[in-house]
Amino acid sequence: MYRILSTGHLCLVMERLQGETLEMLWPGLEEKEKSLVCTELKKAIDTLRELPAPGFYGGVGRTCIPYHLFWDPERKKEICGPFDSETEFNAGLVKKLRANDEMNGGYITSKAEFCERNLDTMLSKHAPVFTHSDLQRKNILVRRRSESAFEVALIDWETAGWYPSYWEYSIKVATMHWVDDWPRRLEQVVESWPSEAAVLRMLYQDLWF
Structure with a gap:
């Protein structure tokens, strides 16, 4: 993406990816x-994790966290970020709870108070890593190259950014069917964080609605 300075036009370079969504293919795939x-x-996920962390939690270019819970x-800024530490990231979730309350x-005052006391203990020591943040099968394109080879591509990067290392796995587990x-x-694709997923599951509905 770039902008033509002389005219102000914003240009977005895109590539058409061939394949079908994993959501469509999954029921017909064999175990192998x-x-x-x-x-x-x-x-693909391991490649994302190799990107050097910039020292904050937030969107690309040190912008607000693009996930809707923030x-x-x-x-x-205290809700949307960017945040300089995981403690600030956790505080942003609590402040969003307070705002919804x-x-x-005042229907979730007790939960907000509980999180103020405990969230930094439940969610701690997770470095920022570059995260797709919406790893649903509908956002994964698959192209069969042969009987034993597939190409995959991730699409819909709207909520991608720098999140705690547990986020990729935990936010999907907290919201999946x-x-x-x-x-x-x-669990074969991303590092699993079941305890962190349980915490996000506890928070998700009250943060979103």
């Missing part, structure tokens, strides 16, 4: 094929 796809996905209509007549073997397969 699923393993092959997951192996390629893991390579959205605030006034774009308050105030808008809805447990209807097939994808939760188990996800």
Whole structure:
């Protein structure tokens, strides 16, 4: 993406990727094929993790965290970020809880107070890593090269940025539908953080609504 300074036009260079979404393909794949796809996905995620961390938690270019749980209509930095530490990241979640609590007549005051006391203990010591942040099968394109080879590509980078290392796995586990073997397969793709996922599951509904 770049802007032509003389005219102000914003140009976005895109590439058309061939393939089908993993969401469409998954029910018809054999176990061996699923393993092959997951192996390629893991390579892609591992490549993201090799990017050197810039020392903050936030969007690309040290912008607000693009995930909707950190959205605030006034774009308050204490809620939206970027954050210099995981403690500030956690405080942003708590402040969003407080804001939702105030808008809805105090229905989650006790939960907000609990998180103020404990969230920094439950979620700590996680370095920022570059994260896709929406690793759903509908955002994964797959192209079959042969009976034993697949190409994969990630799309929909709207919420990508620098998040704590648990985020990629935990935010998907906290929000996914447990209807097939994808939760188990996800553990083959990204490092699993089940305790952190349980914490996010506890927070998600009250942060979103």
